[in-house]
Ligand code: NAP
């Protein structure tokens with residue numbers, strides 16, 4: 001089995017990366033940065049987002065594992081103290097794989113040129129470059145509303161605990177193949193009206209965002225910020241691809257939610 005490790009880059013994460021690499025090589029595993037079967041990310045959730053995008057062309061062949069060197073993460077759920085145990089578990093394959101749905105975003109331009117296709121593990125956000133974002137929201141080919149406000153956030157179930165949560169979106173269990181559209185400060189008065197609630201769309205319910213006036217946008221895909229000019233439409237749906245995590249111990253999603261956000265105070 002071939003593995004790769006990506007580190008957040010700080011001294012603690014780097015030293016854990018080195019340690020794990022040495023251990024895994026001792027177990028006769030092969031280090032291969034280009035074609036790994038397993039990718040271990042050492043750092044935080046942001047480090048795993050980075051690894052996801054580094055290996056996005058081989059998601060069907062790669063299983064991710066996250067070790068956290070800071071606070072408990074949603075993707076990074078192993079602590080440094082457990083790495084010996086983890087290494088032994090990795091070395092004696094086969095391991096269990098859990099798959100989570102991800103988001104597909106296709107951006108088309110008015111000049112009819114090449115469309116840009118992205119995959120997001122957490123979310124895609126759309127904001128205007130200047131002033132209020134005004135966009136028609138279309139669901140399954142039907143106009144739903146004209147959104148006016150700061151921006152829109154389309155998140156995956158595993159990303160629902162990230163930006164989406166800060167916007168008042170619901171936390172979705174990743175076994176649900178769905179995406180969630182949350183508003184950022186919509187303008188609502190006697191003239192302008194949006195739904196005001198987050199929307200959860202099932203698989204195959206494509207959501208199209210279409211510019212009304214301005215055609216230049218600031219679009220984020222996870223940690224990546226892009227400037228897209230002359231945009232015709234932004235298409236979002238549940239991707240055909242999934243992200244795969246190698247699982248060696250049960251750590252239920254709701255326990256992770258509780259440990260991260262409620263802690264012992266809420267007991
Ligand atoms: P960052 O500024 O370090 O990320 C913000 C926080 O979100 C960090 O604490 C990060 O954890 C955490 N996080 C990332 N994915 C998560 C998930 N699926 N569930 C729960 N928490 C999660 O930047 P980054 O590390 O590059 O991450 C990019 C992400 O930041 C974006 O995808 C977006 O979701 C999030 N973000 C949130 C807000 C907000 O809440 N208002 C605003 C902008 C962006 P780590 O410290 O472990 O990396």
Ligand code: MN
Nearest residue numbers: 044045046047
């Ligand atoms: Mn981060």
